[in-house]
Amino acid sequence: MTVTNVWYSVNGERLGTYNGHTGAVWCVDCDWDTKNVLTGSADNSCRLWDCQTGKQLALLDTNSAVRTCGFDFSGNIIMFSTDKQMGYQCFLNFFDLRDPQQIDNQPYLSIPCSDHKITSAVWGPLGEYVIAGHENGEFNQFSAKSGEIVKKAKEHTKQINDIQSSVDLTMIISASKDNTAKLFDSASLEHIKTFKTERPVNSAAISPNMDHVVMGGGQEAMEVTTTSTRIGSSMRAYEEEFGRVKGHFGPINCVAFHPDGEDGYTRIHYFDPQYFDFELEA
Known part of the structure; x- marks a missing residue:
């Protein structure tokens, strides 16, 4: 589906749509005060929307499909990862929405993941790092400031399809x-x-x-x-x-x-x- 929909959960009424993507939408996230919505798509773009009106606020073009995306706890920093495809390697990108230059497609941090692409990712506490799951079953904890891998873990034997926080x-x-779900401490992994x-x-x-x-x-x-x-x-x-x-x-x-x-x-x-x-x- 190329259109992101918003629904009223009490009765299932559709309230509206976010129109603009031309490929399948792989990820959606909303900031803490439900002001903005972030979407990532197979059309090689990540888009920022006004949650209430559906107006597109920013378009971030990429070289390959956007697989994961998310706001940090403040709603000021976003991250998204791109797929390893069409000769392009996977990247984990960070943007500060308060900086107009970054909204013009210049991330403050872009981390290459050349070995195994990211298939799922979530922010850690206080926006200090992102926990990414990879196609080989490995976890990496990436610093949102330096881009360094802070911690690693490999408990799964196959691709990690999803990560969610408590x-x-x-x-x-x-x-x-690998037919399992596993529970981890988010700080120590x-x-x-x-x-x-x-x-x-x-x-x-x-x-x-x-x-x-x-x-x-x-x-x-x-x-x-x-x-x-x-x-x-x-x-x-x-x-x-x-x-x-x-x-x-x-x-x-x-x-x-x-x-x-x-x-x-x-x-x-x-x-x-x-x-x-x-x-x-x-």
Whole structure:
């Protein structure tokens, strides 16, 4: 899909669109006060929008598709990564939105990633670094000031499809093609827990108010003859699955405690009151 949509989550009403991209939109992020929206696309551009009006505020052209993007905690600094394709290597770029020269496509920092491209990335606490997941299953923690790799970790054996942070940014969860989701300390990249499934995990999220994680995934029909379209929930403390939610008939690409998939629908699942009273016996 080349158009970014905004929806009212209570009743599913579409409020508007952000029109301008000519290729598939791979990533979307909103700043902390819902003033600006950032999108990255396969049309070799990253674009900044006014969240309320849908007006395009900035166009940042690249040599290859933009795979990941995000605002730091202040909303002043953005980062985005580009794919390794068409003879161009992967780059992780940083822009300060307060500097007009940088908005004219001159990043204050551009980090080449020549070995393995970035497939997912999130900001760390206080905007000091970006945690990037790579196609070889490795994590790198890049300084947002110097561009140096501060820390490394490699717990996955295949591509990292998604990284999401806990609400307090102290932990991250990763989703991988190796059929696992893993929980890490965001500062030290110390591995905490592993959640195993029978299919590649495309996305995983940490509950903001429960000791739970949720995972969604599956494989494309071009890769296998069967697909898994279920969302699994696991206890963060015990690595034990306690529930599944069904509904999608295509692979689930992203979850944020309400899932999205390639079957053309966004589904919002409301948990029963019993869910919030559930406790797993140790």
